[in-house]
Amino acid sequence: MRVAIIGGTGIDEMDCFSAGSPTRLVTRFGFADVVEAAMGDRQIIFVPRQGPAHSTPPSRIDYRAQIAALAKAGVDAVIGVCAAGSLRTDLIPGSLAILSDFIDLTKRRQATFFDSADGPVVHTDFTQPYCPAVSATLAECCEEIGVGCEPGAVYVGVEGPRYETPAEIRLYASWGGDVIGMTNLPEAVLAREAGLCYGALAVVTNLASGLSPTRLSHDDVRSAMASVAAKLQAILTRAAAAIPEQRFCSCGENRGLVT
Numbered sequence: 001m002r003v004a005i006i007g008g009t010g011i012d013e014m015d016c017f018s019a020g021s022p023t024r025l026v027t028r029f030g031f032a033d034v035v036e037a038a039m040g041d042r043q044i045i046f047v048p049r050q051g052p053a054h055s056t057p058p059s060r061i062d063y064r065a066q067i068a069a070l071a072k073a074g075v076d077a078v079i080g081v082c083a084a085g086s087l088r089t090d091l092i093p094g095s096l097a098i099l100s101d102f103i104d105l106t107k108r109r110q111a112t113f114f115d116s117a118d119g120p121v122v123h124t125d126f127t128q129p130y131c132p133a134v135s136a137t138l139a140e141c142c143e144e145i146g147v148g149c150e151p152g153a154v155y156v157g158v159e160g161p162r163y164e165t166p167a168e169i170r171l172y173a174s175w176g177g178d179v180i181g182m183t184n185l186p187e188a189v190l191a192r193e194a195g196l197c198y199g200a201l202a203v204v205t206n207l208a209s210g211l212s213p214t215r216l217s218h219d220d221v222r223s224a225m226a227s228v229a230a231k232l233q234a235i236l237t238r239a240a241a242a243i244p245e246q247r248f249c250s251c252g253e254n255r256g257l258v259t
Contacts, residue, residue, distance in 0.1 A: 003042060003240045004034075004070045007081040008049040008183055009218075010203075010225025014233055017046045027072055027259075029113075030065030034073075040237045045073060049183055058160045058182035064110050067190040071258050077134055077243045078191055079236060080200040083221050084155065084179035085163075085208040087172055092204065093224045096235075097153035097179055098138050099200040101129050103172070104157050104185045111186035113193050113258045124193050124254060133247035134199025134239075141238040147231050153178040153202060157185030166210025180208055195255030197247055201235070203228055 011017070020037030035046040047066050050056040070078060084097070091097065104111075114122040142149040156172045158164060160182035164172070172180060179202050191198035205224035206216055225232075 001077065001243070001245050002045065002073065002075045003243060004045040004047060004075045004078045005081065005236060005240065006047040006049050006066065006078060006187065008054070009083050009221055010229060011081050011232070012048040012054055014229065016233065017048075020046060022052065025069035025073060027065055027068040029068045030062045032062070032066040032069035034069065039240045042241050044240050045070065045075060059108060061183070063187050063190055064113060067187065067194050067196070068113070068258055071194040071196060075196060077131070077197040077247070078199075079134065079138070079239060080184060080187055080198060081232070081236070082181050082184045082200060082202050083205045083225055084181040084202040085206050085216075086179055086204045086211070087156070087169060087177045087208055089207065089211055091150060091178060093206055094228055095150065095204040096142065096147065096228070097150035097202040097204065098135050099130050099155045099184065099188075099202055100135065100152035102155040102157055102185060102188060103175060103177060104189070106157050106159050106185050108159065109186050111189055113190065120257065122193070122254060122257065125250070126192065128249070129188060129192070131197040131199050131247070131249050131251045133249050134197050134243055137239050137243050138199055138201055138235065141235045141242060144238060145231065145234050147235065150178065155184055155200070155202060156180040158182055163216045164209050169208045169210045179204060192251060193254055194258040195252040197243070197249060197251045203232065
């Protein structure tokens with residue numbers, strides 16, 4: 001079984017990934033720069049979501065190329081790691097949340113593989129937006145190393161690059177959102193369309209606008225990610241090895257349609 005990890009701020013600086021072997025995978029949707037790396041006893045593929053130099057804004061990431069590259073490389077399961085703001089005062093910076101559902105408010109991103117005029121026409125079920133097997137593995141690994149996590153968070157995906165207004169945050173919280181971010185969508189959608197088992201771990205880096213007593217800055221996000229880097233690497237190393245070979249989920253229904 002091949003496992004991939006996709007990450008951005010803070011994740012791309014982990015020693016295990018910076019010591020890996022970079023390569024470029026080419027697909028009909030574009031190319032993706034990836035790193036072949038060792039995590040514990042398993043070889044994984046790491047995708048620096050915003051590029052090797054962390055220079056691509058969230059709205060310009062080629063999500064389709066990245067996910068298509070993983071499908072082409074024979075990846076079976078994916079862990080996405082994303083920085084997120086909290087819509088709840090009890091979910092403080094440094095907290096971890098396993099995503100279970102999402103509200104997609106992105107506007108300008110290529111969010112499907114199946115929009116070609118010559119087909120195929122594919123309608124993908126999202127009753128369980130994130131793979132239950134990968135999500136359960138992440139929860140178990142958090143428990144094993146004694147790290148608390150929110151086990152079923154609702155992610156609100158926004159376009160960025162600006163942060164949200166206090167009124168927007170109040171609205172999204174009233175909808176049932178728990179965390180908010182700019183990078184997990186359409187990544188999660190495309191992974192399901194490609195038939196990959198995809199689970200996601202959000203790292204709370206700040207309280208959202210109107211909840212935070214201070215103005216938001218990307219430096220604060222980087223500092224918060226750095227503060228949890230060690231335990232995050234421990235969780236990912238365990239999870240990459242612990243995802244079961246047999247996963248009783250419906251994630252793979254489109255397997256083979258995206259190459």
